[in-house]
Amino acid sequence: MSKGFQLMKGNEAIAEAALRAGCRFYAGYPITPQSEILEYMSANMADRGGVFIQGESEIASMSMLWGAAACGERVMTSSSGPGYDLKQEGISYLSSYNLPAVIIDVMRYGVGDGEITEGQDSYWLATRGGGHGDSRQLVLTPGSVQECAELTYEAFDLAEKYRTVVIILSDGGISQMIEKVVLPEPKEHDRSKFDWAIKGEKKKDEPKVKVTNLDRSMDYSAYDAMVRKKFSDMYHNEQRWENFMTEDAELILVAYGISSRICKSAVRRAREAGMKLGLIRPITAWPYPKKAFENLPEGLKGLVTVEMSLSSQMGLDIRLATEYKVPLYGYLTSKYVPTTQGIVDFCKGVLAGDVKELEVY
Amino acid sequence: MAAKMTKPEMINQQVGWCPGCGHGIIQRLIAECCEELGLCEKTIQVVDIACAYWSIDTLNCDGIAGPHGRCAAVATAIKKVYPDSNVYVHAGDGCSYVIGLSETCYAAQRNVPITMIVVNNGIFGMTGGQMCPATTLVGDKTVSSKKGRDDKVAGEPFDMLNILQNYKIAYAARGSLCDPKHIDQTKKMLKKGFENQRDKKGFSIIEILSPCPTNWKLSPADAMKKMKEENEKVFPVKVYVDNGGDE
Numbered sequence: 129m130s131k132g133f134q135l136m137k138g139n140e141a142i143a144e145a146a147l148r149a150g151c152r153f154y155a156g157y158p159i160t161p162q163s164e165i166l167e168y169m170s171a172n173m174a175d176r177g178g179v180f181i182q183g184e185s186e187i188a189s190m191s192m193l194w195g196a197a198a199c200g201e202r203v204m205t206s207s208s209g210p211g212y213d214l215k216q217e218g219i220s221y222l223s224s225y226n227l228p229a230v231i232i233d234v235m236r237y238g239v240g241d242g243e244i245t246e247g248q249d250s251y252w253l254a255t256r257g258g259g260h261g262d263s264r265q266l267v268l269t270p271g272s273v274q275e276c277a278e279l280t281y282e283a284f285d286l287a288e289k290y291r292t293v294v295i296i297l298s299d300g301g302i303s304q305m306i307e308k309v310v311l312p313e314p315k316e317h318d319r320s321k322f323d324w325a326i327k328g329e330k331k332k333d334e335p336k337v338k339v340t341n342l343d344r345s346m347d348y349s350a351y352d353a354m355v356r357k358k359f360s361d362m363y364h365n366e367q368r369w370e371n372f373m374t375e376d377a378e379l380i381l382v383a384y385g386i387s388s389r390i391c392k393s394a395v396r397r398a399r400e401a402g403m404k405l406g407l408i409r410p411i412t413a414w415p416y417p418k419k420a421f422e423n424l425p426e427g428l429k430g431l432v433t434v435e436m437s438l439s440s441q442m443g444l445d446i447r448l449a450t451e452y453k454v455p456l457y458g459y460l461t462s463k464y465v466p467t468t469q470g471i472v473d474f475c476k477g478v479l480a481g482d483v484k485e486l487e488v489y
Numbered sequence: 490m491a492a493k494m495t496k497p498e499m500i501n502q503q504v505g506w507c508p509g510c511g512h513g514i515i516q517r518l519i520a521e522c523c524e525e526l527g528l529c530e531k532t533i534q535v536v537d538i539a540c541a542y543w544s545i546d547t548l549n550c551d552g553i554a555g556p557h558g559r560c561a562a563v564a565t566a567i568k569k570v571y572p573d574s575n576v577y578v579h580a581g582d583g584c585s586y587v588i589g590l591s592e593t594c595y596a597a598q599r600n601v602p603i604t605m606i607v608v609n610n611g612i613f614g615m616t617g618g619q620m621c622p623a624t625t626l627v628g629d630k631t632v633s634s635k636k637g638r639d640d641k642v643a644g645e646p647f648d649m650l651n652i653l654q655n656y657k658i659a660y661a662a663r664g665s666l667c668d669p670k671h672i673d674q675t676k677k678m679l680k681k682g683f684e685n686q687r688d689k690k691g692f693s694i695i696e697i698l699s700p701c702p703t704n705w706k707l708s709p710a711d712a713m714k715k716m717k718e719e720n721e722k723v724f725p726v727k728v729y730v731d732n733g734g735d736e
Contacts, residue, residue: 195564337552
């Protein structure tokens with residue numbers, strides 16, 4: 129790691145970490161609140177010997193990613209809200225040939241055009257397999273500018289390890305805030321090392337690569353087995369989370385991204401008043417960290433999902449992770465960032481028996 | 490003694506198109522051009538997921554098919570990653586002028602030095618012969634314009650090369666497969682497109698009028714006749730742009 133820190137926006141940390149990870153192709157389309165990523169790439173990509181394209185649309189940008197990823201290049205794009213909708217076609221294609229790529233979704237709140245400010249209601253879109261067909265993508269959720277850098281940097285390695293799309297699920301809060309960050313060391317990527325990638329030149333008798341909707345170097349049953357194993361490996365090996373004061377908690381908050389930061393404050397404030405709160409902070413949203421819920425403290429009265437959504441989206445994953453056995457409550461703040469006191473007061477109500485359990489559907 | 494007909498070495502297996510289809514001729518012309526220019530080892534094919542897709546297994550080069558309509562964007566990216574490669578697009582009029590109109594325009598607008606080959610057969614072939622908004626002639630019957638294309642409802646076809654000639658590009662031309670003379674002329678156009686790419690001169694687009702007897706519901710010979718007598722009236726065979734672009 130580099131010595132010393134600097135102050136950066138979350139979006140800038142994502143972009144710089146990507147460049148340091150060897151990302152040499154970026155195509156994207158501006159949309160708030162992620163445009164700093166595109167702007168940073170426009171200013172810095174050429175100096176690192178890479179390609180930056182401001183695409184004519186999100187769809188075209190994704191198709192460019194498909195082409196560049198097929199060449200073995202480390203590739204990235206970024207979007208938000210309605211723009212991220214348009215990425216789905218490309219995610220499905222990238223997943224069909226198992227091409228590595230990193231896609232940043234800086235969530236903004238609302239349906240349709242919604243708001244340009246932070247939200248957490250695109251969770252389902254990011255975690256349920258992008259686009260049509262049965263696919264899974266790793267989904268990482270940074271909770272700080274430091275994690276924006278670290279998770280993005282690692283995302284490129286994970287993408288290649290599993291030959292998968294990796295989604296960084298940030299939000300307007302995390303991406304727009306300025307914090308200290310220690311950036312990772314720059315490294316170079318060798319795009320010529322993959323036997324599945326298109327090359328710029330090949331001898332007549334060398335095997336040729338055909339990048340299509342299935343990997344035609346194998347038959348259907350081998351393809352199915354490979355992909356199933358990949359999903360299973362990712363699910364079992366990549367569950368990540370942070371426990372925060374959960375050992376003796378009587379009520380555990382569950383939150384990621386911007387909400388998780390407020391939750392930490394709420395845990396501290398509640399404990400000052402004698403209420404034992406804790407926090408489970410998922411760092412992977414897919415695979416959802418089921419293991420985090422396996423050894424919950426005795427005497428736990430329930431879980432509280434804290435989300436900037438209208439109805440709960442992550443709540444369903446918590447229900448599945450706990451097999452519907454642990455009482456679950458929802459503190460859902462839609463377009464408003466949750467407040468520390470709001471969370472504490474809600475939890476008081478839960479412990480007093482004044483709050484109904486969360487229904488997920 | 491008649492000359493022995495041989496196939497270009499670059500074509501490594503039988504093609505899968507319908508009898509009388511023009512795609513196979515185009516495929517052969519592409520292979521001949523790449524061989525004659527010594528570009529086979531550097532060639533990367535970008536094919537659309539419609540009828541052009543059948544060429545992916547028949548050429549001995551790296552290849553990629555992608556989302557329908559996005560060929561120009563895919564080719565743009567590959568050319569940027571491998572500037573010295575020979576990247577060509579083989580796609581239909583639906584891909585290039587309808588769903589992928591924007592991608593085609595912006596590959597031209599960026600003047601990316603690729604060779605884009607657009608097959609104008611006036612129909613959506615792979616999906617079963619629906620009207621192509623860009624190229625089906627007014628009055629032509631298709632499975633989605635059963636009484637003949639009505640311009641009051643579906644508008645008129647348009648000459649995309651007329652539009653693209655306003656961009657700063659290297660080359661735009663339309664060929665036809667209606668007879669051997671025109672096929673030879675089309676090959677020269679294709680060769681020009683590949684030479685421009687080799688010489689880094691900019692974006693080249695070659696549109697080729699090509700018959701689809703299956704969906705036109707005509708015999709191969711009658712399809713050629715219709716193409717010459719009707720389609721070429723709306724889509725003239727000519728060179729629209731030939732300025733070599735800027736370095």
